[in-house]
Amino acid sequence: MNKQPEKYVSNKRNIAVGIVFFLLGLSFTTWTSRIADIQQKLNLTDGQLGSVLFAMPVGLWVSLAVSGWFVKKYSSKSIAVWGVILYHITLVAIGMCSTTIQLVISLFLSGLFYSAVNVSMNTQGTIAEQNVNKTLLPFFHGIWSVAGFIGAFIGTLLIKNGIPFITQFTIIASLGISTILLFKKYLFYRPELEKVGKTFAIPEKSLIILGVIAFFAMICESTMYVWSVVYFQKEVHNANNNIGIGYSVFMAMMTIGRFANNFLLGKYGIRNLIIINACLIFSGTLVAIIYPSLIGGSIGFGLVGLGISSMVPLVAGVASKTERMAPASGIASVLTIGFIGFLIGPPLIGFLSQQFNLKIAFVLLAVSSTFIGALSRFLKP
Secondary structure: OOHHHHHHHHHHHHHHHHHHHHHHHHHHHHHHOOHHHHHHHHOOOHHHHHHHHOHHHHHHHHHHHHHHHHHHHHOHHHHHHHHHHHHHHHHHHHHHOOOHHHHHHHHHHHHHHHHHHHHHHHHHHHHHHHHHOOOOHHHHHHHHHHHHHHHHHHHHHHHHOOOOHHHHHHHHHHHHHHHHHHHHHHOOOOHHHHOOOEOOOOOOHHHHHHHHHHHHHHHHHHHHHHHHHHHHHHOOOOOOOOOOHHHHHHHHHHHHHHHOHHHHHHHHHHHHHHHHHHHHHHHHHHHHHHOOOHHHHHHHHHHHHHHHOOHHHHHHHHHOOOOOEOHHHHHHHHHHHHHHHHHHHHHHHHHHHHHOOHHHHOHHHHHHHHHHHHHHHHOOO
16 A cells, blocks of 8 residues: 555656756757847847857756756755755856846856756766666667757747747746746655765776766857857748748657667667767768758758757766765766766857858868767777
């Protein structure tokens, strides 16, 4: 008689974790789908936009340095709840910006709170895995991607209908804050699992290699989040009001890849799966560059989405299981390496676009995928 209520509560907790992943993906792609509009509103060049966007990954990286400590001290549940609330407040702030400096400050704070939620929710995901003795983290990341696809689709739809992005941002922020307050009581609170291991330690060699792979993968990922809509706007022939389609296809294929991650990992193993992903990113980038049409660009971005899909779940899953560090600290330490790529990707694309053009700048994705494939040989089969 006692098992059924326990299983029922466990399911509700897993649902709550999935909901927070959903909120994070929805709010993130809500703003990234409107970057071209924000650029136009503030009259920024590609180079200026790249420099401004540098603020968000700086916030991400700064937060990663301390997120593991905060989660271990205050619990992943508390950090997740407060992080979601503050992150959605900054979403509205981004929409209200009327000057470049306001946008820089808002993006920095957004990155700060996003990273805190990211580490806490990956920790929640690993607790859920231990609770049912099943791999769930890729599934939760798949939920993030579903939300990202929905956010991208909504952004595309609202762009077509001329709806101001501040209206979109306010609605999504209100939804996010009210939802986290409603479901916060169901999140896991397991201090005995979160406080084990060291808060600060040098990651194992295998985790460092995965971190460097994540570095190049996140260059590709952040570039797609930030520049894919702009790419369709400037480089794709006859895109017109369809500039969000490439981004939507990218998010859709990344979602499919994440839900298929467990099957593919069991079939090919980490090393081979990373090599396959690198090939997909490389070929997808070339297709988008060589055939800059709605169909060619969409196919190319879809292949890139498939290639990127399993990188972060793989890294986070392995990092959480290291014996030398607390789960949150292991995740944070490896993602700290990876998020340097997330940090430098968008501004580097902006710089290269300013010097040459956006198509040549996107060659950076193909170069990054080459390094990913080369580094995979150092991983154990």
